[in-house]
Amino acid sequence: MFINTAMFLVRTPNGLKTAIIEGDVVGGTCVNRGCVPSKALLAVSGRMRELQNEHHMKSFGLQVAAAGYDRQGVADHANNLASKIRSNLTNSLKALGVDILTGVGTILGPQTLKYGKGGSGGTAITAKDIIIATGSVPLVPKGIEVDGKSVITSDHALKLEYVPDWIAIVGSGYIGLEFSDVYTALGSEVTFIEALDQLMPGFDPEIGKLAQRVLINPRKIDYHTGVFASKITPAKDGKPVQIELIDAKTKEPKDVLEVDAALIATGRAPFTQGLGLENINVQTQRGFIPVDERMRVIDANGKLVPRLYCIGDANGKMMLAHAASAQGISVVEQVSGKDHVLNHLSIPAACFTHPEISMVGLTEPQAREKAEKEGFEVSVAKTSFKANTKALAENEGEGLAKLIYRPDNGEILGVHIFGLHAADLIHEASNAIAMGTRIQEIKFAVHAHPTLSEVLDELFKSAKVKVTSSPVAEPVSV
Amino acid sequence: MAHSHLLQSSFIPTAPASLRRRGVCAAPVRQRTHLIQSKIREIFMPALSSTMTEGKIVSWIKSEGDKLSKGESVVVVESDKADMDVESFYDGYLAAIVVDEGLSAAVGSTIALLAETEEEIALAQSQKPSSASVSVPPAANNDAPKAAEEIPTPVAAAATPAVKASVGALGSAVHPASEGGKRVVASPYAKKLAKDFGVDLRGIVGSGPNGRVVAKDVEAAFAAAKLSGGSGGGATVASEAAEAKPSGVELGSVVPFTTMQSAVSRNMVESLGVPTFRVGYTITTDALDALYKKIKSKGVTMTALLAKATALALAKHPVVNSSCRDGKSFTYNSHINIAVAVAIDGGLITPVLQDADKIDIYSLSRKWKELVDKARAKQLQPNEYTTGTFTLSNLGMFGVDRFDAILPPGTGAIMAVGASQPTLVGTKDGRIGLKTQMQVNVTADHRVIYGADLAAFLQTLSKIIEDPKDLTL
Numbered sequence: 001m002f003i004n005t006a007m008f009l010v011r012t013p014n015g016l017k018t019a020i021i022e023g024d025v026v027g028g029t030c031v032n033r034g035c036v037p038s039k040a041l042l043a044v045s046g047r048m049r050e051l052q053n054e055h056h057m058k059s060f061g062l063q064v065a066a067a068g069y070d071r072q073g074v075a076d077h078a079n080n081l082a083s084k085i086r087s088n089l090t091n092s093l094k095a096l097g098v099d100i101l102t103g104v105g106t107i108l109g110p111q112t113l114k115y116g117k118g119g120s121g122g123t124a125i126t127a128k129d130i131i132i133a134t135g136s137v138p139l140v141p142k143g144i145e146v147d148g149k150s151v152i153t154s155d156h157a158l159k160l161e162y163v164p165d166w167i168a169i170v171g172s173g174y175i176g177l178e179f180s181d182v183y184t185a186l187g188s189e190v191t192f193i194e195a196l197d198q199l200m201p202g203f204d205p206e207i208g209k210l211a212q213r214v215l216i217n218p219r220k221i222d223y224h225t226g227v228f229a230s231k232i233t234p235a236k237d238g239k240p241v242q243i244e245l246i247d248a249k250t251k252e253p254k255d256v257l258e259v260d261a262a263l264i265a266t267g268r269a270p271f272t273q274g275l276g277l278e279n280i281n282v283q284t285q286r287g288f289i290p291v292d293e294r295m296r297v298i299d300a301n302g303k304l305v306p307r308l309y310c311i312g313d314a315n316g317k318m319m320l321a322h323a324a325s326a327q328g329i330s331v332v333e334q335v336s337g338k339d340h341v342l343n344h345l346s347i348p349a350a351c352f353t354h355p356e357i358s359m360v361g362l363t364e365p366q367a368r369e370k371a372e373k374e375g376f377e378v379s380v381a382k383t384s385f386k387a388n389t390k391a392l393a394e395n396e397g398e399g400l401a402k403l404i405y406r407p408d409n410g411e412i413l414g415v416h417i418f419g420l421h422a423a424d425l426i427h428e429a430s431n432a433i434a435m436g437t438r439i440q441e442i443k444f445a446v447h448a449h450p451t452l453s454e455v456l457d458e459l460f461k462s463a464k465v466k467v468t469s470s471p472v473a474e475p476v477s478v
Numbered sequence: 479m480a481h482s483h484l485l486q487s488s489f490i491p492t493a494p495a496s497l498r499r500r501g502v503c504a505a506p507v508r509q510r511t512h513l514i515q516s517k518i519r520e521i522f523m524p525a526l527s528s529t530m531t532e533g534k535i536v537s538w539i540k541s542e543g544d545k546l547s548k549g550e551s552v553v554v555v556e557s558d559k560a561d562m563d564v565e566s567f568y569d570g571y572l573a574a575i576v577v578d579e580g581l582s583a584a585v586g587s588t589i590a591l592l593a594e595t596e597e598e599i600a601l602a603q604s605q606k607p608s609s610a611s612v613s614v615p616p617a618a619n620n621d622a623p624k625a626a627e628e629i630p631t632p633v634a635a636a637a638t639p640a641v642k643a644s645v646g647a648l649g650s651a652v653h654p655a656s657e658g659g660k661r662v663v664a665s666p667y668a669k670k671l672a673k674d675f676g677v678d679l680r681g682i683v684g685s686g687p688n689g690r691v692v693a694k695d696v697e698a699a700f701a702a703a704k705l706s707g708g709s710g711g712g713a714t715v716a717s718e719a720a721e722a723k724p725s726g727v728e729l730g731s732v733v734p735f736t737t738m739q740s741a742v743s744r745n746m747v748e749s750l751g752v753p754t755f756r757v758g759y760t761i762t763t764d765a766l767d768a769l770y771k772k773i774k775s776k777g778v779t780m781t782a783l784l785a786k787a788t789a790l791a792l793a794k795h796p797v798v799n800s801s802c803r804d805g806k807s808f809t810y811n812s813h814i815n816i817a818v819a820v821a822i823d824g825g826l827i828t829p830v831l832q833d834a835d836k837i838d839i840y841s842l843s844r845k846w847k848e849l850v851d852k853a854r855a856k857q858l859q860p861n862e863y864t865t866g867t868f869t870l871s872n873l874g875m876f877g878v879d880r881f882d883a884i885l886p887p888g889t890g891a892i893m894a895v896g897a898s899q900p901t902l903v904g905t906k907d908g909r910i911g912l913k914t915q916m917q918v919n920v921t922a923d924h925r926v927i928y929g930a931d932l933a934a935f936l937q938t939l940s941k942i943i944e945d946p947k948d949l950t951l
Binding site: 148166174188189190191209210217220221222240258261343 | 554561563665666667671686687688690692693841852942
């Protein structure tokens, strides 16, 4: 097998001989340019924000002298963490007996591939099963010139080489949002440039509105929606970064911004060039490798390529690290002889702003659309963190949890949380969805008091389900 | 926020003009030519749950002057359960915000006014009840002179050059990319502040890179605009806005008393039933001023010094600290609590320095600062303003040389303090000299305090002030 993101490899004790072909650094994006360093920076920004919030501190009766930060120290925290995790990972792999082959991987044919410096040279090897997990890179739309200094992508931003006074963030999805959290906590002012009419388009609209009220309005952030950045010129000769904005629909020029820096957070593009896919007649769609629900690669004729799988960002199904991990585990199960299909609706997602946002399943509009098509009723239950003792003790009562469910059978369609530790709290809901647990069963589960998990307890208890659970296994509605 | 509509109106020169026009003849003509009468509608505080009796405005999603469509969220209200968005039921313009962010209103009360057309925005704003009794006074520096003794004249003097500079720079934003003042380049926070303060970005000179307008430029412009109202130099900058005095007074209108104003009025009328007399005294304050200079850095204020001196004098003359509660007996108070009259936006309150004779001057000053802050924020507890046994009222910061105060009911005496001024005096040895003197005037209840008592008290007070070493004990 050859794999590039080694996230889940440590979980393959099925006795399969495994090798990884790694063209860059072990750990891939997550460890080196994604999850790990960004969470380190967000940890810093969270604390910085708390310490600087004099009003908040006063409400506890605390006095904090002017809080400051050392940029290099912050950057080091992120870099050191990435290095540590990278070496831990490498050691774990070695300990499991995984071979790490350095070089660029190219598929030559079914079950045959080579690795090396790319081009014509390289060592050819054969493998029983091949998994492509080459991941993604930051997407830079055309017209935007990235110079790595004043116009940057998340790769550069995570190194935190400097903190600009004013940074424009192109894209208001979770990456842009997390970076706005980091930069505003460190003293920058932020302008969002969003192509759609709503900020944070991927979130449930109600959560998005609340998030905007808490994460954007009170902070030194303004925004332009419904516009594209058609041209971005890096800073030169003392002139600031120039961003030309055009209307997203009419393409008419709208404005020109002059800022100190621009961060491109418009999404990620799959990294599938040079894999030799043409040798097995596989065509990428917008760069993504087509796969079925079992992660098996589909060739240009619509037929499955035997023994070839693709997981993670490269297949575009759900561009999250733990989704890639889950897909990988699904593949390993299949390779070991047990069939497995991953339920993507049970995979949670989180945005690590302060407060955090998390979600699993469908948003309310998606649920209502599905309900209309399939003919069932949808109900929504909501609770506020204001009612939670622990949240109030922490003076973090600002938050909302939302449950979207079917009142006829108690099925959980989606859960969205905005508030303190939302990213940790979501798992109760995602577990329930993964196991098919219904609300009428889960609402009797006991939650420790006082903890934030009681927010979810409230949600489940307040849901009005027409079916009650009985000790005898109830007939499952098909 | 409470003044924002005023500042806004000063930058929209047409607003007052349209008001004038409407008043003359526009109204009747309108009614005849338009079939549908445009109305100013009220937006009410909704009942968001069956148990809700009042709600707090968390934030206004729309600002005054914004266009509203039916069904669009206008404001976020906090109920007893959660925050909810409230939608507008009509199309129109948000003409005036009656209840600001952070304040509460009863369910069913008016929280904003909606005008159907843009012209009516100004009309709606004139209907907005001025100085609502729940309004939080803006942290304006125009309140400072009245509350604390620290004379703000040095501050005003420093601000006037800034005002002239900003006025001169109006319209000539030096920015390479602004294309001769057409486009404004301002940072996000600067834009937010400008919106909150109602300041026009175009008139601000930017100090950021490439002439960008940054937050502190907006803050400086705002501070300058507030003070320039009285300086007379700024022709366009906020000259129509009220001078640095309590604004919102609509001439020719009838404004009912707020709760506080009703209380003041009641007390003053009640005082008419008390037989009072007045005794004046001139006190030389050179020594006191010198002492003040020395310990000012430790946070001591003139108010605290005067209160302490008064308290020490009262300790020696307990009858002046007494009152006549029932018309037939002396009530000798066991504590000496000096109440100091403080003017706050829309009213008057008397925070009390308890046991002023026993507490050292530094603690007294600290306590005083605390009380003033609370008074300004309208957060004084009743026991912090009703327990005075003797009252001090100082109008010296306005240059008043002498006045007499009205006796608050329940107390025996009130002392009115005038400004200390350098005065030519004839000394005992036949020479002429210059001394700094202030006039104090005590009004007292003659049922319990007699002329000789009062005179003796004032003599003691004058001795304490002229030789103030005991004040720092």
